[in-house]
Amino acid sequence: MTTQDSVVGVSQSGSRSPTAIAVELPPRGGFAEWFDNQSRQFFIMPAVIMILVFSIFPLIASLILSLSRVRLRAGGYNVRFVGLRNFERQIFGSEQFHFLGTFTSISPLGWLFAIAVAALLIWWLVRCFRGSVSLLGFIGRLITAGMIFGLSLMFAATLLSGNQFGTLGVTLFYVLVGCAVQFLIGLGLAVICAQPIWGRTFFRVVFFLPMMITPIGIGFGFRMMADTTKGPFSPVWQWFGLRDFAWAADPWAARTFIVIGDSWQWIPFIFVVLLAALENVPRDMVEAGHVDGASGWQIFREITWPSIAPVAATVILIRAIEAFKLVDLPNIMTSGGPGISTESMTLHAFFAWRAPDLAQSAAVSYLLLFVAVVLCVSFFNLVVLKRRAAIA
Amino acid sequence: MKRQLALSAAIGATMLAGATTALTPAAHAQKMYDGVEINLLTRPGPVIAGRLAERGLEYEEMTGAKITVATVPFADLFQKLLTDWATGTNSIDVGVFASGWAVELEAGGLLADLSDFVAKDDKIDIDDIAPYFREFNQKINGKTHLITIDGDFQMVYYRTDVLGDLGLEPPRTWDEYLEVAAAAHGRDMNGDGEADFGSCMFKKRNAQSYFAILSVAGGYLQSQGTGQGIFFDTDDMTPIINNDAFAEALRIYKATGEFGPPDELNHDIGDTRALVTTGRCALMIDWGDIGPLSIDEENSRIKDLVGAVPLPGSTRILDRATGELVDCTAALCPHAIDGINHTPFAAFGGWSGAINASADPKVIEAAYGFLSYMNQAEQSNFDVTQGWTGYNPYRISQFENIDPWVEAGFSREAAENYLGAIGASLNNLNMASDLRIPGTQQYEGLVLDRELARFLADEITAEQAMQNIYDGWEEITEDFGRDEQLKLYRASLGITN
DSSP states (O other), X not given: OOHHHHHHOOOTTSOOOHHXXXXXXXOOOHHHHHHHHHHHHHHHHHHHHHHIIIIIHHHHHHHHHHTEEEEEETTEEEEEEOTTHHHHHHHTSTTHHHHXXXXXXXXXXXXXXXXXXXXXXXXXHHXXXXXXXXHHHHHHHHHHHHHHHHHHHHHHHTGGGTOOBOHHHHHHHHHHHHHHHHHHHHHHHHHHHTSOOTTHHXXXXXXXXXXXXXXXXXXXXXXXXXXXXXXXXXXXXXXXXXXXXXXXXXXXHHHHHHHHHHHHHHHHHHHHHHHXXXXXXXXXXXXXXXXXXXXXXHHXXXXXXXXXXXXXXXXXXXXXXXXXXOOHHHHHHTTTOSTTTTOOHHHHHHHHHHTTOHHHHHHHHHHHHHHHHHHHHHHIIIIIHHHXXXXX | OHHHHHHHHHHHHHHHHHHHHHHOHHHHHHOTTTTOEEEEEEOSSIIIIIHHHHHHHHHHHHHOOEEEEEEOOHHHHHHHHHHHHHTTOOOOSEEEEEGGGHHHHHHTTXXXXXXXXXXXXXXXXXXXXXXXXXXXXXXXTTXXXXXXXXXXXXXXXXXXXXXXXXXXXXXXXXXXXXXHHHHHTTOOSSSSSSOOEEEEOOOOTTTTXXXXXXXXXXXXXXXXXXXXXXXXXXXXXXXXXXXXXXXXXXXHHHHHGGGSOTTGGGOOHHHHHHHHHTTOEEEEEEOTXXXXXXXXXXXXXXXXXXXXEEOOBBSEEEETTTTEEEEOOTTTOTTOBTTBBOOOEEOSOOEEEEEBTTSOHHHHHHHHHHHHHHHSHHHHHHHTTOGGGOOOOOBHHHHHOOHHHXXXXXXXXXXXXXXXXXXXXXXXXXXXXXXXXXXXXXXXXIIIHHHHHHHHTXXXXXXXXXXXXXXXXXXXXXXXXXXXXXXXXXXXXXXXX
């Protein structure tokens, strides 16, 4: 029997007919039918098991760790439930300076900033309440507003009051400043490479290369290049009169160098995605703009940007999620120093894990998860979805 | 080409066979551990791990036991061992790590007791191992759980030519250290036309800088011998931190930065050694490595130009009742030399081997044999003269016999100077022991290291740093249990009553 015969079937009279198909199919029922009915579950099961084992179980296990005191011993662990003590230690206790920063008194500028942010948030919430926002949406916005106000208070009490901020502030610096710098440069390079210029294929490849390099290599590379006394660029630094300048001893210089290293690696990601988006901007609309006498800036503002904005918002979101987890560069370049000036929350958790203080490490990781989820979900709901809705 | 390779391989194999046969022909014939496989974990790189792998091949030739040396980054080593042994994974049979970590492992019942093996071992020559390493480093609660393969304590190195030009003697106190550093700072010490540094001390966070501050503090904190300890009160486990002695140590440690490289806050021990061997530093703190590194023909510009002295000390010592510094007297500083209390600090304790208690008894026996082989004078007295191994002296014969050092490349004068400083440190009954209780990594690597880094970066004052360290240590002690910690701390200092 040929393949065709087995599928279509041949009647006893030799004629082909639809009824022949029904007659010739294997009898249904028993295990085969049950298997057929369950096939959807079977197909989805591997993915569900993978998620349960590699995502849900670690989440639950680390939550248990974050609420416990953990000691390794022969044959396993001693886990003692301590409630929210690990979180209390980070937010209000002996680790507060490390996580949130050093609080003494808030400067007038700090108060002004905090009051201004509070006023803006209240205005925004009232506007939402009066609008057509669902109850769930309003609760979400309340959480967002609470988080933003809390972070504003933290910046008011630390950065704007001459105090040092902790690993949360450092992480937000990497996320906000890093993403902004990377987006602007990545967008600029994408716009340039989208033009019909000489060698643009070559530059596309070159601009993409840093993303292929391991972050540890980048960390060592940047640490070496930034060495003013014995690095490969030390003659250049010395020519600029920076012979005795120690970037690693200055908190802001150290943070800036880490953002530069991080940007060098991640600008290509933004560049590639935005370049693809730019190349999908309708040519006829751009040409129509040219014909109508619009300037380059007007074309970008009115045609190009609205076309790529949803992609841009998504790429920022992905980059922000990654930036929250920054650990390689500060670990390699400064080990979190000088002091704790360049220590991100992930590095904070890593140092605790290595000590080994698994409970504190899990607590810091959960705090990071909470901050990242609230900010990223807020950004997604309030910027990305809103933008998509506006376009639709 | 193939013939050349085959010939080389044949010659190499013959040489290896000949060499190992010459070592212990009887064992070679017996192959008593044929089929035994020993998995050993330590830090990566030629330093420490390289020699273990080489000696492992020799041991395999002699006994049949196959030694597999695996490595993980230094910072992950303790976590990896603890997790592997505590969770019952037991993929590792032998760990070679800082002896100070062993107490926490032993508290969990994870380490094999090697006392009987040592008692029956007629080759280890236990009395040749310096008292500190024999009695404190290798033992926990009176039982031998570790075999030392590297002796770690810090000393001060100085450039003999620079100090000679300046007409200065090597520093005996920390104040003198600052004076010498100030006088030498800015001079061109390696002839490259650039100004060099009076002092080089590693100060990077998460890179062992806490050992350096403890080396400075030791002379102010401990004068009554090793049993006094430099970390906690031996009666109630309160930290000996919030006092004038530690404040003085912080002041000196920070002040050394005025005569160091501008980016010293980001220098780990590797960066500092690179500066020293290229001739850019007049003074530095280091373990014993600088001696052998200084004679490296390829990389060193300070061959026969570097001398060593035991850690500088102080003429004042902490009064533990008042927290103030008081002048040394014969009663207060019984080990003082010319009125100066010296406290050599066994920072890190030295790389030592320990065996997983859950390993197969045959594996434990074979693993002990390997660690003993590493430790025996016949092997170790050569290994410690080779800078690249990372092994420093811990046997009395290693600093009494100068010939191996001269054969390794030292001039006789430089070898006598270097070994003299080692001998003076090892024979000092006031040597300070590194912390050897559960949570050592948290006390030193987390809290002390972080607060020290914040102090050096001017984020906090010395008073704030001391208070934060005090609070952090108290918190850790409470977490682990004060009574249990006190008991183990006293045991680590040899206090048995």
